[in-house]
Amino acid sequence: MPKDFLKNARDSYDVVVIGSGLAGMTSANILARAGYSVLLLEHHYQLGGMATWFKRQNGHIFDISLHGFPAGMIKSCRKYWTREIADSIVPLRGVRFENPQFSLETTFTREDFTRILIEEFGIAPETVQRFFDTARSMNFFDDQQKTTRELFEEFFPGRDDVVRLLMEPITYANGSTLEDPALTYGIVFSNFMQKGVYTFQGGTDLLVRQMREELERNGVDLRIRCLVEQIEISPDRRVTGVVVNGRRIGCRAVMSNANLKSTIFRMAGEEHFDAKFLEEARAIRLNNSSCQVYLAMKPGMGFDFCGDLLFHSEHRGFDIDAMLSRNISSRTFSFYYPETRPGSDRWLVVSSTNASYDDWASLSEEEYKRSKEELCRSTISCLEQYIPNLRDMLDHVEASTPRTFEHYTRHWQGASFGTKFEGLAVSKALPEQVSGLFHAGSVGIIMSGWLGAVNYGVIVANDVDKLLSPAAAGV
Numbered sequence: 001m002p003k004d005f006l007k008n009a010r011d012s013y014d015v016v017v018i019g020s021g022l023a024g025m026t027s028a029n030i031l032a033r034a035g036y037s038v039l040l041l042e043h044h045y046q047l048g049g050m051a052t053w054f055k056r057q058n059g060h061i062f063d064i065s066l067h068g069f070p071a072g073m074i075k076s077c078r079k080y081w082t083r084e085i086a087d088s089i090v091p092l093r094g095v096r097f098e099n100p101q102f103s104l105e106t107t108f109t110r111e112d113f114t115r116i117l118i119e120e121f122g123i124a125p126e127t128v129q130r131f132f133d134t135a136r137s138m139n140f141f142d143d144q145q146k147t148t149r150e151l152f153e154e155f156f157p158g159r160d161d162v163v164r165l166l167m168e169p170i171t172y173a174n175g176s177t178l179e180d181p182a183l184t185y186g187i188v189f190s191n192f193m194q195k196g197v198y199t200f201q202g203g204t205d206l207l208v209r210q211m212r213e214e215l216e217r218n219g220v221d222l223r224i225r226c227l228v229e230q231i232e233i234s235p236d237r238r239v240t241g242v243v244v245n246g247r248r249i250g251c252r253a254v255m256s257n258a259n260l261k262s263t264i265f266r267m268a269g270e271e272h273f274d275a276k277f278l279e280e281a282r283a284i285r286l287n288n289s290s291c292q293v294y295l296a297m298k299p300g301m302g303f304d305f306c307g308d309l310l311f312h313s314e315h316r317g318f319d320i321d322a323m324l325s326r327n328i329s330s331r332t333f334s335f336y337y338p339e340t341r342p343g344s345d346r347w348l349v350v351s352s353t354n355a356s357y358d359d360w361a362s363l364s365e366e367e368y369k370r371s372k373e374e375l376c377r378s379t380i381s382c383l384e385q386y387i388p389n390l391r392d393m394l395d396h397v398e399a400s401t402p403r404t405f406e407h408y409t410r411h412w413q414g415a416s417f418g419t420k421f422e423g424l425a426v427s428k429a430l431p432e433q434v435s436g437l438f439h440a441g442s443v444g445i446i447m448s449g450w451l452g453a454v455n456y457g458v459i460v461a462n463d464v465d466k467l468l469s470p471a472a473a474g475v
């Protein structure tokens with residue numbers, strides 16, 4: 001008999017949360033704390049979504065998306081999770097850039113970027129200050145037509161070196177490009193510039209374990225290996241339940257943390273939405289996907305400090321096509337030292353590159369295997385510039401591609417950072433179409449990444465509460 005992952009689950013709950021990414025878990029936690037019965041369904045065998053890790057022989061643990069996030073995570077985790085989680089968030093020590101135009105190390109704060117822009121790039125102090133102030137004052141209600149390219153052209157005309165410094169890390173953090181709305185850049189960049197880049201000490205496995213414990217303390221019914229196939233909607237457009245692993249479970253609201261497009265088109269079904277809404281949903285562009293190469297050194301063998309994050313590139317200027325190309329010339333290296341998991345004796349490196357799903361989806365199995373091997377080979381050659389005795393120390397190397405991300409998260413085209421800006425309006429409008437149907441997760445660039453996903457989970461949990469609370473029902 002196959003194992004029943006829904007054993008002893010109730011026949012109905014107040015809320016079903018589909019997916020255990022950071023947004024899904026945060027929503028589930030807030031709603032359970034507020035007293036609702038919550039069922040959290042995750043198709044994968046571990047919680048976390050993209051905030052995940054995997055283990056390999058010899059006790060190596062690789063983090064997938066633990067590279068860096070803004071300091072705002074501390075406040076969000078303290079308020080919506082636990083003090084213990086918030087207290088493990090620590091600053092990165094150094095962010096490095098190595099490319100044909102410049103070589104520098106920074107704390108990635110406004111103060112340090114101001115110094116660099118003035119002293120090393122020769123920009124007038126008033127221009128730098130005006131740029132930071134402009135970025136800082138941007139918000140969701142600003143002009144959405146102005147692009148990031150236009151913003152840079154206004155302040156730093158013809159300066160592709162400055163554009164690269166300001167844009168490259170943000171592109172790696174959320175997949176945005178110069179053609180995306182300037183406000184998405186301003187919001188995310190300013191979040192980082194407040195206090196620099198932070199990480200979670202102890203690794204993603206510890207973070208997700210602590211989150212799971214808190215969810216259990218608050219009474220969330222957690223189920224892994226549970227794939228939601230359908231969101232059940234009544235003819236008068238109200239959520240009534242879900243079908244998961246072939247079983248129907250009733251609920252008053254669904255909070256989907258799955259990809260926005262699969263929530264609408266695969267799980268809910270087109271027949272429940274207005275034509276205009278469907279048109280807007282169809283037009284949503286997904287963000288890019290990623291490739292990664294994971295490298296572990298032999299136990300106890302390591303390298304000197306060479307930065308926490310290193311933006312390496314071999315070409316001039318900021319070029320999104322080159323960044324997405326399978327012919328890789330740009331890589332972000334995350335260096336993990338034993339302090340990442342205090343008490344360990346491991347040095348690891350994860351190399352990340354933005355990637356296009358289409359470049360990987362159509363490869364035959366043989367080509368796919370060869371391309372992954374080539375990805376590992378070229379990454380090792382590149383990394384040797386920074387760790388000269390790398391080959392003597394290497395214990396384990398493997399690669400992931402957009403196909404890997406699609407497989408584990410079920411995101412369309414393995415999208416690493418959700419959707420482009422237009423996805424946010426569609427995500428927010430979902431409950432206006434179907435009462436009780438909500439979505440939270442990486443969308444619209446500004447709600448992407450660890451901080452964006454957690455904060456969007458909070459916002460949407462409050463919307464669910466408004467719908468379900470006895471006050472709203474006139475009780």
Ligand SMILES: Cc1cc2nc3c(=O)[nH]c(=O)nc-3n(C[C@H](O)[C@H](O)[C@H](O)COP(=O)(O)OP(=O)(O)OC[C@H]3O[C@@H](n4cnc5c(N)ncnc54)[C@H](O)[C@@H]3O)c2cc1C
Nearest residue numbers: 019021022023043049050065067068228258441442449450
């Ligand atoms: C390579 C890489 C590096 C990154 N680096 C960083 C970084 O350094 N800093 C940063 O802030 N962000 C980073 N990110 C982005 C960040 O990890 C994500 O934006 C964030 O974790 C997404 O959270 P989410 O809540 O949107 O859900 P996701 O993590 O996307 O999770 C969605 C969950 O829903 C589940 N699911 C989907 N469909 C179903 C279904 N039908 N039934 C049941 N479950 C389902 C999936 O299995 C998954 O667990 C990175 C992402 C990638 C891919």
